[in-house]
Amino acid sequence: MTSPAATSAPLCISLTDIHRHYQLGGETLAALDGVDLSVGYGEHLAIVGASGSGKTTLLQVLGCLDTPTSGSYRLDGEDVGGLSESRLAEVRNARIGFVFQGFHLLPRASALRNVELPLVYAGVSAAGRRAAAAEALESVGLGDRMRHSPDQLSGGQRQRVAIARALVTQPALLLADEPTGNLDTRTGEEILDLFDSLATPERALVMVTHDEHLARRAQRLVLLRDGRVEYDGPPVDDLQERLHA
Numbered sequence: 001m002t003s004p005a006a007t008s009a010p011l012c013i014s015l016t017d018i019h020r021h022y023q024l025g026g027e028t029l030a031a032l033d034g035v036d037l038s039v040g041y042g043e044h045l046a047i048v049g050a051s052g053s054g055k056t057t058l059l060q061v062l063g064c065l066d067t068p069t070s071g072s073y074r075l076d077g078e079d080v081g082g083l084s085e086s087r088l089a090e091v092r093n094a095r096i097g098f099v100f101q102g103f104h105l106l107p108r109a110s111a112l113r114n115v116e117l118p119l120v121y122a123g124v125s126a127a128g129r130r131a132a133a134a135e136a137l138e139s140v141g142l143g144d145r146m147r148h149s150p151d152q153l154s155g156g157q158r159q160r161v162a163i164a165r166a167l168v169t170q171p172a173l174l175l176a177d178e179p180t181g182n183l184d185t186r187t188g189e190e191i192l193d194l195f196d197s198l199a200t201p202e203r204a205l206v207m208v209t210h211d212e213h214l215a216r217r218a219q220r221l222v223l224l225r226d227g228r229v230e231y232d233g234p235p236v237d238d239l240q241e242r243l244h245a
Helices: 055-062 085-095 111-121 126-139 155-167 185-195 212-216 239-243
Strands: 011-024 027-040 044-049 070-075 096-100 173-177 204-208 220-225 228-233
Touching (some): 011 055, 027 055, 027 228, 096 155, 111 126, 111 155, 220 239
Parallel strands (some): 044 220, 173 204
Antiparallel strands (some): 220 228
């Protein structure tokens, strides 16, 4: 195994000896089996692995959607282990932005309203959230589509709305799960160009994907196998061979 890549940037994510076990009948399944991972602010990281490697479970742990069986997870300086469900919900809403393959937009709401939603949950005033949502939509090139509903937008535009929604709370961590999976090649490239600009000194960007091309666009690659980190370093030319080894 290649040693975990060191980062000189302040840490957004710090996982230490993370295990996640599930009981299936009388057997124990180790979905994550001793994962160590550090990601600095400003980093753009891609997590890859074959089916069953643990990347979906790792995404859920990183997004505070699932709790490790053991190990330590610090996010944006806070140890999230042992937090109450209500506090975890606050952390997810304020510090993590999610972008999914399926967009997950409200079909009858405008782009502006969809982007406002995290701020509604955060208790931001109506005027404040409209201003912030408009700014986020402008930042992804949709300033002229704010009043359009999802069915009036192309797939690429809908994904831009989802990205704006993920950014509107100014999260420390942006998590993307197969963000170009429902897009054609040209539109997918446009979205990847946008993602290239989203890892800032105040934010880390982590993508989970099986797409080799998407993984190569990241600054850093983490390959999982059987719930363990097998490789952590720069993108490699032999990724396909490693995935199917």
